[in-house]
Amino acid sequence: MDIVNIAEFLFSRRAHSVPLEGLAEIFDELSWALDDECMMQIAEARLRWLEGDDPEKAHVALLMRDSFPCDTRERLVEVLGRIKARWPKLARDCDAVIKSWDENYPQGVV
Numbered sequence: 001m002d003i004v005n006i007a008e009f010l011f012s013r014r015a016h017s018v019p020l021e022g023l024a025e026i027f028d029e030l031s032w033a034l035d036d037e038c039m040m041q042i043a044e045a046r047l048r049w050l051e052g053d054d055p056e057k058a059h060v061a062l063l064m065r066d067s068f069p070c071d072t073r074e075r076l077v078e079v080l081g082r083i084k085a086r087w088p089k090l091a092r093d094c095d096a097v098i099k100s101w102d103e104n105y106p107q108g109v110v
Contacts (some may be wrong), residue, residue, distance in 0.1 A: 011023065011056075016105075020059050020060050027042060027046070027064055028066040030042060031064075043069065046061045049061040051082075052082075055090065059090055062083070062093040062094060069097075073105070076097065077098060079093035102110055
């Protein structure tokens with residue numbers, strides 16, 4: 001079983017009493033606890049969720065705070081712009097991710 005399948009499994013079997021932030025924290029912790037290959041797979045799954053059709057999965061991906069889903073600000077703005085247009089209720093979280101990028105990379109470079 002690869003990390004993408006594990007992420008899907010965890011999402012589908014989560015206790016609905018646990019807020020989405022809790023699941024996002026689990027994925028953040030897994031990113032730090034596993035090897036580099038698994039960390040990259042988590043990043044790929046996250047981007048897939050942001051580009052997918054499920055607003056709850058996109059929300060979980062937005063709530064992950066220990067990394068960014070894209071390598072450049074331009075790509076980040078592009079991906080999050082589509083989310084904001086598609087699901088306006090996620091706009092605040094999209095803006096928070098962009099703000100965090102700007103605070104961490106004031107020169108725009110990773």
